[in-house]
Amino acid sequence: MHAFQDDFGLPVKLTFDPAEYARHEARHVLVFAFCKGKLLFTRHRTRGIELPGGKIEPGESSLAAAVREAYEETGAILDGIERIGQYTIDGSMCKDIYVARALQYADTPTGSDVAGTVVFDDIPLHVKGNPAFSRLLYDDVYPLALAKVRSHPYSQLG
Numbered sequence: 341m342h343a344f345q346d347d348f349g350l351p352v353k354l355t356f357d358p359a360e361y362a363r364h365e366a367r368h369v370l371v372f373a374f375c376k377g378k379l380l381f382t383r384h385r386t387r388g389i390e391l392p393g394g395k396i397e398p399g400e401s402s403l404a405a406a407v408r409e410a411y412e413e414t415g416a417i418l419d420g421i422e423r424i425g426q427y428t429i430d431g432s433m434c435k436d437i438y439v440a441r442a443l444q445y446a447d448t449p450t451g452s453d454v455a456g457t458v459v460f461d462d463i464p465l466h467v468k469g470n471p472a473f474s475r476l477l478y479d480d481v482y483p484l485a486l487a488k489v490r491s492h493p494y495s496q497l498g
Contacts, residue, residue, distance in 0.1 A: 346429060347468075347478035354427040354481055356488055361426035366436040369393050369406040370481075372489045373416045375442040377496040381458040382413040382449065389458050389467075390474035391482075392416070393435070406438040414457045415446020420494055427481050437485050441494035463490075 342354040355361055370393040373380045381389050392413035396405040403421065410416040418440045425437035445457050467473040467482060489495055 342480060342484055344480045346481075347475045350430040352427055352429050352479055352481065354425065354484060356425040358423075361423070361436065364426060364428070364434050366402050366426060366434040367396050368433060368435040369396060369402055369409055369438060370435050370485075371406050371410045371421075371438045371440055372485065372495075373410045373414060373418065373440040373442050373445075374489075374495045375416065375445050375459075378459045379463045379495075380410075380414040380416055380442060380445055381460075382451070383455045383458050384474060385453055385455050387474035387476065389472055390476050402436045403438075406436070406440070410440060410442070411449070412451035413449055413454050414442075415444075415449040416440070416442035417444050419443050422492070422494070424488055424492065425485060437481075439489040439492045439494050441496070 344352055346352050370391055382392050383389055392410045394409045396402055407418055421438050421440040423436050424439050428434045447457055468478045
């Protein structure tokens with residue numbers, strides 16, 4: 341279990357232990373989607389570059405939400421996905437973390453809050469404080485989860 345504060349000063353708890361995250365129902369998802377070894381980001385219209393993710397809709401499973409959000413925000417067609425972690429913010433907002441493999445993606449996804457898919461030649465390791473990136477990536481969730489997913493077969497990097 342990792343504990344730290346996010347960029348807004350709120351307490352965050354992060355776990356990669358399946359026994360721990362199986363006990364908590366998430367209402368949000370975060371997706372590390374890879375296509376041919378490249379990590380897919382989305383450009384949010386107001387927040388900047390971030391990973392695909394969002395709210396789980398009523399009656400929707402966490403897994404279904406992750407697939408939907410990846411598609412809406414990057415146009416990714418997934419052929420593999422796995423939950424690898426979970427984090428809570430301020431003891432109330434709970435997010436499941438997924439790693440996924442995409443067969444393809446779209447430069448212009450369908451989501452209304454996104455301006456396009458962003459892919460870097462090299463995965464950015466240090467984004468904290470970079471104004472091109474969303475403040476939502478400034479906490480320790482991104483680097484800790486990235487370290488975890490880079491060894492996953494879906495990343496094709498490991």
